Amino acid sequence: MSVVTTSQPGIKTPGNYINDVMTLVKTKNPAEPEFHQAVQEVMESLRLVLDRHPEYISARILERITEPERVFMFRVPWFDDQGNIQINRGFRIQMNSAIGPYKGGLRFHPSVNLGILKFLAFEQVFKNSLTTLPMGGGKGGSDFDPKGKSDNEVMRFCQSFMTELCRHIGPDTDVPAGDIGVGGREIGFMFGQYKRIRNEFTGVLTGKGLNWGGSLIRPEATGYGCVYFAAEMLKSRKDSLDGKLCLVSGSGNVSQYTVEKLLDLGAKPLTFSDSDGAVYDPDGITREKLAWVMELKNAKRGRIREYTDQFKKAIFMPTDLKLGYNPLWNVKADCAFPSATQNEINAKDATNLINNGVTVVAEGANMPSTLEATKLFLEAKVLYGPAKAANAGGVATSGLEMSQNSARLSWTREEVDDRLHKIMIAIHKTCFETAETYGTPGNLVNGANIGGFLKVANAMLDQGLV
Ligand code: NDP
Secondary structure, X not given: OOOOOOOOHHHOOHHHHHHHHHHHHHHHOOOOHHHHHHHHHHHHHHHHHHOOOHHHHHOOHHHHHOOOOEEEEEEEEEEOOOXXXXXXXXXXXXXXXXXOOEEEEEEEOOOOOHHHHHHHHHHHHHHHHHOOOOOOEEEEEEOXXXXXXXXXXXXXHHHHHHHHHOOOOEOOOEEEEOEOOEOHHHHHHHHHHHHHHHOOOOOOOOOOOHHHOOOOOHHHHHHHHHHHHHHHHHHOOOOOOOOOEEEEOOOOHHHHXXXXXXXXXXXXXXXXXXXXXXXEOOOOOOHHHHHHHHHHHHHOOOOHHHHHHHOOOOEXXXXXXXXXXXXXXXXXXXXXXXXXXXXXXXXXXXXXXXXXXXXXXXXXXOOOEOHHHHHHHHHOOOEEEOHHHHOOHHHHHHHHHHHHHHHOOOOOHHHHHHHHHHHXXXXXXXXXXXXXXXXXXXXXXXXXXXXXXXXXXXXXXXXXXO
């Protein structure tokens, strides 16, 4: 394999420099399409920055920011309930610590691999910078699938995972949280094992239980924050969420609290989904129906298809990859809140959403739209809130949990919610104003990428070649 290097950075034009960096990233990280996609999106925005800041080119900031500071990959052996030995693979990507300790979730899902976690860690760097809090970027997880496992199996896995991970993390080094497949149960098992091995009761994980160091509003934060962000986008066009028909995908943590906050603000959520398919309730998902879904998904760990047994007017639309589009995104609505997983909205889905009158897309999931879908939203002047801005409320509230842990006190629900709301307003303002400053008003993708990048890049310049 040929090794690509950038030639003399001093004589490069910004365009050439970015093309070279993309070639380098693809060559050095083969077979990691999600990572390439996340980098490509940021690089396109940074074309606007390098003309004004040649110092980033000479300091080779883009090559440095796309290279993780450290990557751990490890074996996770555990016994299942039948006494069989199971082996999974664990990861932690410590991407960038220029502005604070590494911070980012752990994902347990069979699709997890190095490339997916690198894309998530890369996004996290910019997202954490946008929150205004001092947090670097990281991400980790495992190809372990908690679905269908007993509590004891999940505990044995989490203990084995943390037995290795605990060497690499700490409250001032790297503070993981939850993500897909990692909720309060998994955080509890991992915290217990960390404490046992290290003999320390510290804020090493966020998303903890309320009676052992967790923060009020942390479970709600990503969904609430995403809806606050959508409300800010609408405010910029003198509109609100009141009465808006909303599509929500997923039915996990982010989706549930997105629906809850939509109801608070007078909107009408219509859908939920999981990997088997989507439910569409033309009467709208009420608080009572949401409570039923929370019980189904969080306590019974059931499937969303069961919603239609309980609420007869709702219909179930099974996942059918051969269709080439997701029927959930073809329901007539005003707003869309993709809250399941990456690349869940392709170009056909984006076209369906636009043709059906959707004017707001706020991303609760990470990178739920393909590059083509994003382009279509921007061209159609949809109010498009990219993930690294719209879903930053989760990690922001994790930052607030870290502050409370350090001070050894707990803030009230109202106080945390108020701080979260203010942070989301501030993130929107940064994205909105940065997009204008760099000549692309209304383009919050550029606003988020550039706004997040500048703080990290300047910190990297200040700290020398490390
Ligand atoms: P959960 O595990 O609680 O829920 C995930 C939901 O998405 C489930 O309904 C799941 O369905 C569905 N889903 C997952 N993978 C797929 C897939 N490949 N195809 C279709 N559906 C899928 O996770 P969260 O709600 O925490 O996370 C959802 C998204 O939000 C992720 O992209 C995550 O990175 C992002 N996010 C989460 C934050 C948090 O604080 N939790 C913070 C910021 C972003 P099924 O049960 O069938 O797998």
